[in-house]
Amino acid sequence: MNQMTSQETGGMFTVAQTIGSVLCCKCGIPMAPNAANMCVKCLRSEVDITEGLQKHVIIIHCPECDTYLQPPRTWLKAQLESKELLTFCVKRLKNLNKVLRLIHAEFIWTEPHSKRLKVKLKVQKEVLNGAVLEQSYIVEYVVQDQMCESCSRVQANPDQWVAAVQLRQQVAHRRTFFYLEQLILKHDAAVRAIRIKQMDRGIDFFFSNRSHAVKFVEFVQKVAPIKSRNDKQLVSHDTKSNNYHYKYTFSVEISPICREDLVCLPPKVASTLGNIGPLVLCTKITNSIAFLDPLTLRNCFLDAEQYWRTNFTSLLSSKQLVEYIVLDVELISHEVNVSGSKYVMADVQVARVSDFGKNDTIFFVRTHLGHLLNPGDFALGYDLHAANSNDIEIDKYKGLSIPEVILVKKSYEERRIKKRGKPRAWKLKSLNMEVDNGETRGGRVDLEKMNNEYEQFCRDLEENPELRFNISLYRNEEYQKSEMGSVLDDDENAPSVPLEELLADIKLSDDDYGEDDDDDDDEGMKE
Known part of the structure; x- marks a missing residue:
């Protein structure tokens, strides 16, 4: 029923239209008219658009490299509650987009160690007489740990590598490798390496696949002046199937010319x-x-x-x-x-x-x-x-x-004498490297030399903003300003790293999460 009122204003007519209400054909309560002539509760009791959809799904997770299995053999890298993981979870649902229209998807917080992921989905479907019903439901994903092929091979035999990249520089210091290490960490260039070994005047990276080693060499070529050559060694040969297995070695030499030379x-x-x-x-x-x-x-x-x-x-x-x-x-x-x-x-x-x-x-x-x-x-x-x-x-x-x-x-050595021995407000991350026995020959002398070179590298970062442009510096949680230290740090002439350049080293714990009530109520119906 429509009620129309008109009012004459200077020869013009203003018409206001209001939509009346009708009674639900089942329960008889007043409601806005729709194609089904039923209220939301009655229509939901008659039709469940989520019937037949998957509510429980099992996904495979590799705990070593933190990847998820996309059948049949693809492993995807994704962090918890990331867009990549949400897309992966939604794609694991069969026949979702063929039957319904997906409107929204989001994670619901679960205990990090529960091996459960919950995703709340909001879907739409056309039901009786052209009415469109919108409904929300929750899908629970059970995470099962299973190592991928490369990780299982490494666990069985850590020395079973396929390709090795040998980085070398013929200089008497390691400042170039300190800088290169930070670039590798920032761009995750060595995330596929199964072993990293610190050698005399260089670093060795071991990979389980030749393509990973080639990709790593291409990254180093973009950030440093290098020349490289590669070789391969036959490991085994199956005469019946005509399969060959090689070990590949990439020798990469960095230019001996360094900054400030x-x-x-x-x-x-x-x-x-x-x-x-x-x-x-x-x-x-x-x-x-x-x-x-x-x-x-x-x-x-x-x-x-x-x-x-x-x-x-x-x-x-x-x-x-x-x-x-x-x-x-x-x-x-x-x-x-x-x-x-x-x-x-x-x-x-x-x-x-x-x-x-x-x-x-x-x-x-x-x-x-x-x-x-x-x-x-x-x-x-x-x-x-x-x-x-x-x-x-x-x-x-x-x-x-x-x-x-x-x-x-x-x-700035005169100013550094006053600060010597005091912690910095920032810190750097480092690669998980094994140290070659030849590097520790000489005991305390080599270790002292390494510490002095690393300290010089940190000083260069403080003095040169261009040098730390491509490096991620993190806040040092153990750093505490004393009264004497705060006076020295306020010296405008002393080199330091501004606080706005530092990144927070995020470590998630159970206390970081609040208690969120799950909103499982279904949404209304749209015409």
């Missing part, structure tokens, strides 16, 4: 790069090598293929840096942006810290660190005045004027 470019390379240098500093390492001329602020990039074609080495490495004190600074140019880094050319007077009280030797040098250095600051640089270099490439340049000192970076 002083390099003398060969004449042919310097000419192809626009006659830069020839004495340049390595400022960044990716799949190419970035060089900077500290005397002219010119920069260039050398890709891996160009480098391995000539295969030159560093003139001096970061192990040979000498500490200087800055006596005077005179700026020459304005601030210049070179490949995302800011530099200012300046003439500075410096003296070796080791010369204090012994002589009055002062060096007048030109540097690219004019935006950082002030009188009284400390800087690290290469002492070419006292260095004895036997580099072949530098002898090819006749009449080359070699500066006495090349400054590399500002030194």
Whole structure:
């Protein structure tokens, strides 16, 4: 029944229409009219659209690699209550989309150790006389643990690997591998590795499949200048079925040139790069090598293929840096942006810290660190005045004027002495690596060397924001600021990692979950 009212306003008519109510044909209560002429409760008692659908499903989970089996042989990686796991659970339901229309799906919290997953589904279906009924129901998934083929093979024999990747770098430190380890962790590049072993001047990765090793080598090729070669060894041969089983080995060598190294470019390379240098500093390492001329602020990039074609080495490495004190600074140019880094050319007077009280030797040098250095600051640089270099490439340049000192970076050692021994507000994760017996030869000496190199790597992360751009740093829960520490941490000149760059290391426990009441009430009916 429709009731219409009209009102004349300045020659215009406004019509208001209201929808009346009818009585349910079964229980007789007033309701909005619909195609079935029945209320929601009566229609639900007559029709159950979820009848015949699966309410209990069994899924297979591998506890070692945290994957789920997608029949017949595919294993999918998915975290608890993730979109990937929800999609996987819904796809396991047979004939769902053929009979009903899925509107919404969500997880219902269950005890993490109960081996049960509950998914609440909301579906629609057209019922009597064209009426559309919407209803919710819960599907319970029983999780059964069963190791996948690769994990079971590893558990049976940890040495039963198919492909091995040997990363090596011919340098006297492991700072490159510390950085590469963080990149691997952030991108889960070694998630398929069944074993990781720390070797002398390198790391070995073992895989159960050749394709996993190839994918890992491709990842390393994108983040570091490498050259690689591979070989295979016959393990067994079945003459009847003509099946061959090989073991594959990938030998990957990383360029020995590292960040902060002083390099003398060969004449042919310097000419192809626009006659830069020839004495340049390595400022960044990716799949190419970035060089900077500290005397002219010119920069260039050398890709891996160009480098391995000539295969030159560093003139001096970061192990040979000498500490200087800055006596005077005179700026020459304005601030210049070179490949995302800011530099200012300046003439500075410096003296070796080791010369204090012994002589009055002062060096007048030109540097690219004019935006950082002030009188009284400390800087690290290469002492070419006292260095004895036997580099072949530098002898090819006749009449080359070699500066006495090349400054590399500002030194914060004086400020670090006050903080020595105190924990940092951040921490890094590490790969689960086995240590080769040859690495521990020498006992305390090698362990002390490793700790010193790791400490230097952490200092580089604090000083260089570009270096930690592709690295995940986590908050250190054990870090507690003391009253003395809070005063020192507020020093604006001291290098530190801002708190907004730190990630929370999430660890789920039973206390993190609240008690959520399951809303099992069915939704209403839509026309």
